[in-house]
Every structure is written in structure tokens, then in C-alpha cells.
Amino acid sequence: MHPSMHALSSPQKPAIIIAETGQAMDYWTLDAQSNRSAHALRALGMQRGDVVATLFDNAVEVFVLGLAAQRAGLYLTSISNKLSAADVAYIARDCGAKLLVASDAYLPLAEQALLDTSDLRLFAWQKESIVARSWSDLASPYPTSPISDQAPGTDMLYSSGTTGRPKGVKFPLPEGGIDHPTPLMTMGTSLYGMGADTIYLSTSPLYHAAPLRWAMTVHRLGGTVVVMRHFDAEQTLKHIEQFRVTHATFVPTHFVRLLKLPDDTRARYDHSSLRAVVHAAAPCPVPIKQAMIDWWGPILHEYYSGTEQCGITALTSSEWLAKPGSVGKAVLGTVKITDDDGNELPVGSEGNVFFANGPAFQYHNDPEKTAKAYDRNGWATLGDIGRIDEDGYLFLTDRKSFMIISGGVNIYPQEIENCLVAHPKVADAAVIGVPDEEMGERVLAIVQPAAGVQAGIPLGNELCDYIRSALGGVKTPRAFEFRDELPREPTGKLMKRKLVEEFRTKVAAAA
Structure with a gap:
């Protein structure tokens, strides 16, 4: 199935609705504008296997250009609009994009990012500037019929690591027609009952892998995607009732915020249209998930995967109630638990989580990182630690890295630490994630001030502003602690595990 088929069978059916404004685009218009x-992409010289980068808001252009890239055999690199100009520039260059298209609101950020990148063409969706053309004006004269050489494309999205810069996750281009099936289509239909009658609420930024992929999957199935520009707990309930939403995806932080609404607010809205609520991106605390099931019924579904999509596990509410804390059984690939030498471990043993027989991927421009993602058996890992029980259910027990997941967003501390130690008032720094009831984890910076520098709130505020300017708001620590000295081994290696255990104990004691 493909959106172009629904444009023929149900041309006036809404494909996209912007929840806050009611702006809608039907399937005929989506198909015509994507054609x-x-x-336009072909006229600019873009050929199968080339990369187009975007810097979009949650808006219709995500789907128009996304579908255009998919049917032109291109890689689509969707860049977070929360990044700093330096990060946007890095990803735009690293992915090898020939052009960057930005929502009008993010044109200033795009222009700043591409100041020193003269070989990459810049477009705004509608506006024009001295350096950017209007994509809408460029595309409008072209035919609404398909290009003659349609071929399936895919995404190449950037996944946060534990150290260094993020890397693009690259898959082989699909073969066959533009309607080639995907794993999410199979999951959506077989596990969640998605189809042409689906009204799907998209609650998260569409530059992330899961929200983008699920929304475009719903379009393949012929459903309607209701897009929230920004998540708001009460507005989510309002939209569920208003649009008679049948399916929605969330991260655990969303559940926390929904549950914190006053009882009378939660009772005010009708959620009876919901048939399946899917969550992923971060571990969901058992009490939070239990409370959501108590409220919305046994319609919650969970899956575990990553941008790499080398494997997927999934489970229903009834399975979770029998196996609380599990992330399910494999629905793509086969779960393997190994020791550090690659030897498979018996049932119940804790070890490295790998997937066998899953889709192949590589990290763009990083063969060393790609090699580390695979073991000697050819199995791939997302870097987590866990165990499988006697019934084949996977339980994640830890992260092999110290990656922080805050509100469903992956944050790697090394870059923040590198930024901090470059500040003249900082002698040493460590960044860790500590438990947070709402966000899952929050970013904490532990700083050793330089000699003669006074620790305290003014210094914390200065460092906060410094990091926000350099790295963007998402990576800015929410709190600062100051130490005379950080724990390091004689070799100089930071003993971060000690800090993690110390601060998690403090948070638990204060709860």
C-alpha cells in the first residue's frame, strides 16, 4: 500500500490534520504536492541514493517532502529543530545532503548553520531570503503526476551515541516498487489493528525516528494523522475526544504528565475511541504504566527498538500485567543474550542484548562504530543489558553506556562534559542522568571549579547559559553540583559509575 493509492480511492479523505489549528490536507493534495x-528534486539533479536534509516544524511539509523523497529513491535526513546551529551544520554536512529545506520558522537557524557551507543549497518552505529560495514556489509549476522513474527511498536519521557526534543510521535502499512493505506496516496491522479507519494522534516531534516512521506508516495504510505541534497533557485529552482518535504513540514522560492532571480534568474528556496506545523510546516505570492501564484499560502496547531497527520486541497490556517490567518478545529478529566474548548465555542470565536475523544497517561515515554494533556472530546490538525469561520475554536491566534518556530524547554526556571543561571557570566535569518522575531522567552536571572560582548559583547560571548557547536547550543540564575534586582512577579515567550510584541513592532517599 502507498498514499498514492489512497489518493485515487479516497481523494478527499484527510491525510493530515494539525490538531491546534484544524488545518487539513487530503490525500489527493498530499499526493499532488509530493509529486x-x-x-523539483529531479530538476535539481537529485538521483536515487542522494540525500535531502530537512529542518521542519510539526507541519504538513514533513509529509509532503518526506513522501517526495520516498518516491524519488532518496535518503531523508530529518534534523532536530532543537539543535544548535553547529549541530545542524554538522549533520547537514555529514549526511552528504545536497540541499536543506527548512520550515519558515527555522530559516534563521538554517541560515546560521550553513554560513560556511556554500555547496549545500538552502530552501525555506514558503519564504525567501537573500540565501534561501521558496520550496513551494519552486515546486508549484511542476506536474501533479508521478515522476517517470519512481523508486523507493528511506530515511537516514541521526542517533545519539555515548561519545562524540551523533551518527546517521543508514539502511540499504529498498528494492522493488514504492509500495514495498515495511516492518512497521506489519506491526501496525497485526499488533495494533491499524488500517484505513485509523485516526492516529502524533504527540512527539516528527524529526524523531519513531514519530516520523509511524505517521508515514499510517499514511501507507490509508488512515488520518492528527499532528500535535507541541505536547500538552490536557490538550492531548481534548484532541482524543475531538478527533475520535483510535491510535496514538507516547513516551513515558507523556504518561507522567497526563497522570498529574487533576482528577476532574482527566474525567472531563472522553477517550472511549482509543483502540491501541503504543509507547516506546524509554523504560516506563511500572507504577506509571499500571496507572495508565487502570485509567485507559488494557489497550497499552509497548515495544523496544531503536533508530537502527535491527530488531524489535513488543507486548500487549495483558502480557505486561503477567510480566511487569518486560519489553516483550521479538517480533523482528531474534533476541540473544551474550557475554562480552560473544558467547550466548542461558535463560535468566544477564548480559548484552543482541538481535540476530534483523535488518542490516551501518553508521554513516563510521565503520568503527558499525563494527562495534555487531559481534562475531553477525548479531547487532543497541547497547543495552538485559535478560530473557523462560517464556522468551526480554527484561532490560541496565544500559551498557551512560546515555541519558530524558523525555524520550537520547542525550549523550560526553559532548556536554567536553563543552563544560572548555569553560575557563571549570577544572573538571562529569554529566550523568538521575531519576526524574516526569522526564524519566534529568541531566545533572557535577563540576569542579577552576582554582580561585567561587562555586554556587551564579556560576551554575553562567554555565547553564554557556551550554545552552553552544549545544541547545535539550542538552543543557537541569541542575549543577559542585565538588572540590571528581573521582578519577590513577589512569585518569572518570569513575562515573560511582557518581551515578551516589546521586541515584540521594534521589531515592529524598523520594
Whole structure:
């Protein structure tokens, strides 16, 4: 199935609705505008296997250009609009994009990012500037019929690591027609009952892998995607009732915020249209998930995967109630638990979580990182530690890295630490994630001030502003602690595990 088929069978059916404004785009218009954009891409010299980068808001252009890239055989690199200009520039260059298209609101950020990148063409969705053309004006004269050489494309999205810069996750281009099936289509239909009658609420930024992929999957199935520009707990309930939402995806932080609404607010809205609520991206605390099931019924579904999509596990509410804390059984690939030498461990043993027989991927421009993601058996890992029980259910017990997941967003501390130690008032720094009831984890910076520098709130505020300017708000620590000295081994290696255990104990004691 493909959106172009639904444009023929149900041309006036809404494909996209912007929840806050009611702006809608039907399937005929989505198909027509994506065809025009595909023609424009070809006119600009874009050929199968090339990369187009985007810097979009949660808006219709995500789907118009996304579908155009998909039917033109391109890689789509969707860049977070929360990044700093330096990060946007890095990803735009690293992915090898020939052009960057930005929502009008993010044109200033795109222009700043591309100041020193003269070989990459810049477009705004509608506006024009001295350095950017209007994509809508460029595409509008082209035909609404398909390009003659349609071929399936895919995404190449950037996944946060534990050290260094993020890397693009690259898959082989799909073969066959543009309607080639995907793993999410199979999951959506077989596990969640998605189809042409689906009204799907997209609650998260569409530059992330899961929200983008699920929304485009719903379009393949012929459903309607209701897009929230920004998550708001009460507005989510309002939209569920208003649009008679049948399916939705969330991260655990969303559940926390929904549950914190006053009882009378939660009772005010009708959620009876919901058939399946899917969550992923971060571990969901058992009490939070239990409370959501108590409220919405046994319609919660969970899955575990990553941008790499080398494997997927999934489970229903009834399975979770029998196996609380589990992330399910494999629905893509086969779960393997190994020791550090690659030897498979018996049932119940804790070890490295790998997937066998899953889709192949590589980290773009990083063969060393790609090699580390695979073991000697050819199995791939997302870097987590866990165990499988006697019934084949996976339980995640720890992260092999110290990656922080805050509100469903992956944050790697090394970059923040590198930024901090470059500040003249900082002698040493460590960044860790500590438990947070709402966000899952929050970013904490532990700083050793330089000699003669006074620790305290003014210094914390200065460092906060410094990091926000350099790295963007998402990576800015929410709290600062100051120490005379950080624990390091004689070799100089930071003993971060000690800090993690100390601060998690403090948070638990204060709860």
C-alpha cells in the first residue's frame, strides 16, 4: 500500500490534520504536492541514493517532502529543530545532503548553520531570503503526476551515541516498487489493528525516528494523522475526544504528565475511541504504566527498538500485567543474550542484548562504530543489558553506556562534559542522568571549579547559559553540583559509575 493509492480511492479523505489549528490536507493534495516536489528534486539533479536534509516544524511539509523523497529513491535526513546551529551544520554536512529545506520558522537557524557551507543549497518552505529560495514556489509549476522513474527511498536519521557526534543510521535502499512493505506496516496491522479507519494522534516531534516512521506508516495504510505541534497533557485529552482518535504513540514522560492532571480534568474528556496506545523510546516505570492501564484499560502496547531497527520486541497490556517490567518478545529478529566474548548465555542470565536475523544497517561515515554494533556472530546490538525469561520475554536491566534518556530524547554526556571543561571557570566535569518522575531522567552536571572560582548559583547560571548557547536547550543540564575534586582512577579515567550510584541513592532517599 502507498498514499498514492489512497489518493485515487479516497481523494478527499484527510491525510493530515494539525490538531491546534484544524488545518487539513487530503490525500489527493498530499499526493499532488509530493509529486510536484519529486519533480523539483529531479530538476535539481537529485538521483536515487542522494540525500535531502530537512529542518521542519510539526507541519504538513514533513509529509509532503518526506513522501517526495520516498518516491524519488532518496535518503531523508530529518534534523532536530532543537539543535544548535553547529549541530545542524554538522549533520547537514555529514549526511552528504545536497540541499536543506527548512520550515519558515527555522530559516534563521538554517541560515546560521550553513554560513560556511556554500555547496549545500538552502530552501525555506514558503519564504525567501537573500540565501534561501521558496520550496513551494519552486515546486508549484511542476506536474501533479508521478515522476517517470519512481523508486523507493528511506530515511537516514541521526542517533545519539555515548561519545562524540551523533551518527546517521543508514539502511540499504529498498528494492522493488514504492509500495514495498515495511516492518512497521506489519506491526501496525497485526499488533495494533491499524488500517484505513485509523485516526492516529502524533504527540512527539516528527524529526524523531519513531514519530516520523509511524505517521508515514499510517499514511501507507490509508488512515488520518492528527499532528500535535507541541505536547500538552490536557490538550492531548481534548484532541482524543475531538478527533475520535483510535491510535496514538507516547513516551513515558507523556504518561507522567497526563497522570498529574487533576482528577476532574482527566474525567472531563472522553477517550472511549482509543483502540491501541503504543509507547516506546524509554523504560516506563511500572507504577506509571499500571496507572495508565487502570485509567485507559488494557489497550497499552509497548515495544523496544531503536533508530537502527535491527530488531524489535513488543507486548500487549495483558502480557505486561503477567510480566511487569518486560519489553516483550521479538517480533523482528531474534533476541540473544551474550557475554562480552560473544558467547550466548542461558535463560535468566544477564548480559548484552543482541538481535540476530534483523535488518542490516551501518553508521554513516563510521565503520568503527558499525563494527562495534555487531559481534562475531553477525548479531547487532543497541547497547543495552538485559535478560530473557523462560517464556522468551526480554527484561532490560541496565544500559551498557551512560546515555541519558530524558523525555524520550537520547542525550549523550560526553559532548556536554567536553563543552563544560572548555569553560575557563571549570577544572573538571562529569554529566550523568538521575531519576526524574516526569522526564524519566534529568541531566545533572557535577563540576569542579577552576582554582580561585567561587562555586554556587551564579556560576551554575553562567554555565547553564554557556551550554545552552553552544549545544541547545535539550542538552543543557537541569541542575549543577559542585565538588572540590571528581573521582578519577590513577589512569585518569572518570569513575562515573560511582557518581551515578551516589546521586541515584540521594534521589531515592529524598523520594
